[in-house]
Amino acid sequence: MTIEDFIKNIETEFDDLEPGKLKPETHFREVFDWNSINALILIAMVKTEYGAAINAEDIQKSKSINDLFEIVKSKV
């Protein structure tokens, strides 16, 4: 898995997101109007695309897209 694909998968799920706006170093809470439904969308995407389970704590301790990517990678 690559960070580029990971970002592409996030962009597919959040369609009001401008393509190309997300970078590995982007702090995702600043881009999204962050709420628990968005957290569920992220959890669902990670489960279907990578077969990995991330929890609320994993999301809480991640700041950037890359932080999250590293957590997912460690669980695949």
Added chain:
Amino acid sequence: MAIFSIPNVRFAGIASAVPKKEVSNLDYKWVSTKDREMLVKTVGVENRRVAEPGTATSDLCVAAADKLIQELGWNRNEIELLIFISQSRDYIIPSTSGIIQDRLGLPHSCVAYDIGLGCSGWVYGVSAMASMMYASKIKKGLLLVGDISTLTASYRDKSTYPLFGDAATATAFELDENASPIHFNLESDGSGYDAIIIPDGGMRNFISKKSFDYKKHGEGIYRNRLQIALNGIEVFNFALREVTPNMKRLLQELSKSTADFDYFVFHQANLLMNETIRKMMKLEKEKVPYTIRKFGNTSSASIPLTITTQLKDSISNGKARLFTCGFGVGLSWGSVAIEADHIVCPDLIEY
């Protein structure tokens, strides 16, 4: 492992009742317009049916059961098993099943009892009905499953209020030597008991003045201790972890694949969760009916309500091989593989 099959019990009919009053989440002023759109798009709930204060789950059950008995042409004296499954019973004491037995005019020889389950209520209920009828040789039985959940959801709690709708259902079973066996895989994990909970009002935390105090539990989430609390992320992760292995294990036990079933009817938890499960099971959209958009998460009633309103033609005019799965509060979950072969299915009742 609770994987088992029960022969000689026929799925004979199914009926559902919902309150007349319909509310739209697009009018839910506690949250922003953008949040309302997200509720419809992602959570999948646009409209919900809401019971008027004073309407109890048994009222909806009796309406559904009466119509079903009439259309089946059953002799009420032959109905000797009645199981009521709900988490919103009429009274703390007594059980609701007896009240329904009396209102339906069923005989005193009727075994009647309550089971307290929610999202998994129908699948557990089918197992209790089939097991008892097979063992006791009782000829006719009624499974009454439903909930009035809207009464216990706080208007100022965006994590629960826009999710739930009210509904109740009746499912009929007959002893029949020619019936195809019904197959089950049922599971439980009470370590997650507090993922969906009303903390006060039972014996652990008896009702007190403090039960009525509203507290903030997050942005847009205010409720008291007599109202339902839902840990969305925990429930979501539980469902993604447990549901597909449960279904796959039953399929494996039966040496069948998803292609051997016509429809997969899931508890209507939320659209995102159900769609994720559908994709994990690689099921075609046409095989997975939904009622969440029109009726919301109807708790224990969701599976029979979905069968009644979405599959009426297939089950009443032909034979449909159904694979159903309920999962949630408890935590409790399970699958039932059951055939619906020319069964009686009255139109949805509005109460």
